[in-house]
Amino acid sequence: MIEEGMADIANKSCITFRPRDGDEYAVIIQGTSSGCFSNVGNSMSDDGDNIKQVLNLAKGCFRHGTVVHEMLHTLGFYHMQSSYNRDEYVAILWENISENHKHNFKKYTNDTVTDFGVRYDYGSVMHYPDTAFSINKNKTIVPLQVALKQTSTKMNQHQNTRGRKVGSSRVI
Numbered sequence: 487m488i489e490e491g492m493a494d495i496a497n498k499s500c501i502t503f504r505p506r507d508g509d510e511y512a513v514i515i516q517g518t519s520s521g522c523f524s525n526v527g528n529s530m531s532d533d534g535d536n537i538k539q540v541l542n543l544a545k546g547c548f549r550h551g552t553v554v555h556e557m558l559h560t561l562g563f564y565h566m567q568s569s570y571n572r573d574e575y576v577a578i579l580w581e582n583i584s585e586n587h588k589h590n591f592k593k594y595t596n597d598t599v600t601d602f603g604v605r606y607d608y609g610s611v612m613h614y615p616d617t618a619f620s621i622n623k624n625k626t627i628v629p630l631q632v633a634l635k636q637t638s639t640k641m642n643q644h645q646n647t648r649g650r651k652v653g654s655s656r657v658i
């Protein structure tokens with residue numbers, strides 16, 4: 487399933503995956519911690535220190551959408567709803583999100599993220615489902631442009647939000 491995830495990304499992009507050559511910098515794909523999470527992008531420090539870059543896929547992570555989601559984090563993608571312009575597309579219902587999960591709904595400025603001119607995608611595999619991290623089963627994300635949402639595939643592709651944040655740069 488990991489190989490299928492890589493093949494899917496490779497087939498739809500210019501990205502190629504290959505096994506590590508010698509001691510070059512690489513991502514470690516493991517299942518030793520609980521949860522599904524990854525560093526976002528290359529995690530090597532500026533002074534070249536080989537900080538471990540980890541993609542963790544525990545037992546419950548083996549759904550195609552989840553594997554691809556975490557791999558895209560590894561490649562440098564943040565969540566769709568973290569986009570600088572997300573307030574034009576979704577409302578975040580903070581009252582339905584527990585305090586210790588609010589960081590998952592952080593927004594990044596366009597100094598940090600870019601959409602490369604691609605429109606907000608409600609159906610993105612990088613978009614949280616509409617009840618992600620809900621404390622009361624009520625919605626935590628509500629689309630504001632219903633017509634646009636209907637042209638996207640279902641918002642719930644990334645159902646598996648289980649896992650935990652480990653370290654400041656890792657997301658699930």
Ligand SMILES: [Zn+2]
Nearest residue numbers: 555565657658
């Ligand atoms: Zn994620």
